[in-house]
Amino acid sequence: MDFQTFVFYFLSAILVFAALRVITARNPVHAALHLILAFFTCGGIWALLQAEFLAIAIILVYVGAVMVLFLFVVMMLDINLDRIRQGFWNYLPLGAVLGLLMVMEMGLVLGNKALQIPASTVVTPPGVSNVKEIGKMMFTDFVYPFELASIVLLVGMIAAIALTWRGRKKSKYVNPNQQVFVKAKDRLRVLQMPVEKD
Amino acid sequence: MDAVINFGAGLFGAAWPAVWTLVKIVAIVLPLLLGVAYLTLAERKVIGFMQVRIGPNRVGPYGLIQPIADGLKLLFKEVLVPGNASKGIFLIAPMLAFGPALAAWAVVPFTDTLVLANIDASLLYIMAITSMGVYGIILSGWASNSKYAFLGAMRSAAQMVSYEIAMGFSLLCILMVSNSLNLVEIVGGQQKGMFAGYGLNFLSWNWLPLLPMFVVYLISGTAELNRAPFDVAEGESEIVAGFHVEYSGMAFALFFLAEYSNMILVATLTSLLVLGGWSSPLGFLPDGVWWLLAKISCILFLYLWFRATFPRYRYDQLMRLGWKVFLPICLIWLVVVGVWMMSPLSIWK
Numbered sequence: 001m002d003f004q005t006f007v008f009y010f011l012s013a014i015l016v017f018a019a020l021r022v023i024t025a026r027n028p029v030h031a032a033l034h035l036i037l038a039f040f041t042c043g044g045i046w047a048l049l050q051a052e053f054l055a056i057a058i059i060l061v062y063v064g065a066v067m068v069l070f071l072f073v074v075m076m077l078d079i080n081l082d083r084i085r086q087g088f089w090n091y092l093p094l095g096a097v098l099g100l101l102m103v104m105e106m107g108l109v110l111g112n113k114a115l116q117i118p119a120s121t122v123v124t125p126p127g128v129s130n131v132k133e134i135g136k137m138m139f140t141d142f143v144y145p146f147e148l149a150s151i152v153l154l155v156g157m158i159a160a161i162a163l164t165w166r167g168r169k170k171s172k173y174v175n176p177n178q179q180v181f182v183k184a185k186d187r188l189r190v191l192q193m194p195v196e197k198d
Numbered sequence: 199m200d201a202v203i204n205f206g207a208g209l210f211g212a213a214w215p216a217v218w219t220l221v222k223i224v225a226i227v228l229p230l231l232l233g234v235a236y237l238t239l240a241e242r243k244v245i246g247f248m249q250v251r252i253g254p255n256r257v258g259p260y261g262l263i264q265p266i267a268d269g270l271k272l273l274f275k276e277v278l279v280p281g282n283a284s285k286g287i288f289l290i291a292p293m294l295a296f297g298p299a300l301a302a303w304a305v306v307p308f309t310d311t312l313v314l315a316n317i318d319a320s321l322l323y324i325m326a327i328t329s330m331g332v333y334g335i336i337l338s339g340w341a342s343n344s345k346y347a348f349l350g351a352m353r354s355a356a357q358m359v360s361y362e363i364a365m366g367f368s369l370l371c372i373l374m375v376s377n378s379l380n381l382v383e384i385v386g387g388q389q390k391g392m393f394a395g396y397g398l399n400f401l402s403w404n405w406l407p408l409l410p411m412f413v414v415y416l417i418s419g420t421a422e423l424n425r426a427p428f429d430v431a432e433g434e435s436e437i438v439a440g441f442h443v444e445y446s447g448m449a450f451a452l453f454f455l456a457e458y459s460n461m462i463l464v465a466t467l468t469s470l471l472v473l474g475g476w477s478s479p480l481g482f483l484p485d486g487v488w489w490l491l492a493k494i495s496c497i498l499f500l501y502l503w504f505r506a507t508f509p510r511y512r513y514d515q516l517m518r519l520g521w522k523v524f525l526p527i528c529l530i531w532l533v534v535v536g537v538w539m540m541s542p543l544s545i546w547k
Contacts, residue, residue, distance in 0.1 A: 063326075
């Protein structure tokens with residue numbers, strides 16, 4: 001076994017373990033952290049395939065930005081695990097069918113000879129910049145799909161803003177008539193927050 | 199140098215490349231850590247002088263051994279883990295803060311030949327690695343199971359993501375005009391141009407044609423570092439010390455090491471990307487790594503100066519600056535640079 005194969009199996013083992021922990025971890029924050037580990041290892045495997053741009057991009061976009069926001073949300077959620085687990089056995093048959101379907105689809109894609117690239121043609125000669133090549137392809141052969149993807153993203157962005165937009169805030173002046181009747185207990189509420197145990 | 203390489207190759211045989219790389223890593227990390235130690239002293243001294251105090255002057259002549267004493271003190275202190283903390287993550291978080299701060303140095307060039315790994319996408323690599331530094335802060339805040347620490351972590355997460363966008367756009371302008379993602383080539387591109395022909399190299403560096411981007415990069419770099427006036431994640435007067443309030447001993451020291459080595463990293467990047475790196479400001483002076491060190495020192499001094507001068511931003515003002523001021527400026531300047539490059543007036547041919 002040469003060094004590259006060893007690295008591949010090493011990274012794959014971590015990736016499979018992390019992916020499994022994403023769905024088995026009881027604590028949602030731990031699950032999110034394992035997802036980050038999975039993305040990072042995935043980047044490593046892509047780097048091994050000489051796709052350095054994709055490898056760096058997944059770390060930059062998913063690990064560096066998307067998962068930070070994801071973690072941000074997950075940390076603030078108050079998730080009651082017992083309530084989520086209530087319907088587990090009812091949903092299991094449907095979930096199992098969907099899972100099997102996905103495994104079959106993946107098997108079809110991976111087993112299909114027409115979709116496989118022989119390993120020898122993938123190897124790029126030294127001196128060819130991965131980033132430059134991807135850029136050239138994106139703006140020549142794949143310019144329409146590329147623009148389409150950017151429009152889809154733009155629509156998603158506008159939709160997200162439209163969903164959370166609560167209208168413009170009116171001016172910030174205070175009405176002194178209401179102001180003099182304000183009591184401290186209307187404004188300030190002291191909460192008791194017991195320390196949570198993990 | 200060649201003699202050393204030959205001797206080593208004979209001694210270690212097939213393992214020599216790995217050993218030689220390790221030697222190079224140590225040669226980068228040791229001066230870096232020394233720089234971090236003395237940056238803390240410089241900070242205390244400089245801010246002391248700006249506030250008409252003396253600063254540390256007890257340990258050694260002019261307080262020069264102070265950082266060593268501080269380091270030893272922290273090393274021998276107990277690392278306390280608070281009850282109810284998520285222990286594993288609590289201990290991993292400082293490592294996650296410090297790891298990226300060191301890993302980014304792998305591709306930083308000091309001269310056109312003095313670089314550990316001269317890879318094509320080095321700028322992308324640095325952006326990717328530095329964007330991971332935020333996890334140390336978020337996880338430390340979450341794992342401490344303390345309200346102040348959690349508030350600090352939340353503030354930091356939102357702030358880092360916001361300013362990364364402005365920072366990314368300013369880097370985008372720089373790589374557009376350099377036509378490369380390689381830091382060595384980006385520095386090389388700044389050494390030629392109209393003014394460089396007259397021997398006035400410093401007017402050919404990226405800071406002049408990309409002045410708005412330089413300012414945006416400098417300010418959002420300060421925000422990314424969580425340095426004053428953007429240090430709301432720490433906010434010692436509001437949330438005690440933010441994310442690292444529960445840490446002690448070496449775990450606490452790691453956050454400091456991460457912060458200061460990130461400061462040196464961002465200062466180095468600013469020098470490389472917009473201030474011409476190791477090229478000399480005037481044509482008749484020889485280029486060399488000393489110019490890079492001088493530029494880094496100037497920018498580091500600027501950070502210390504900021505801290506001594508500006509009051510801390512309020513959190514909403516900070517977000518407003520990132521999203522409503524820097525982002526539009528970046529978007530407009532990106533278009534301006536694109537049009538400029540395509541017009542006959544382009545200075546980047």
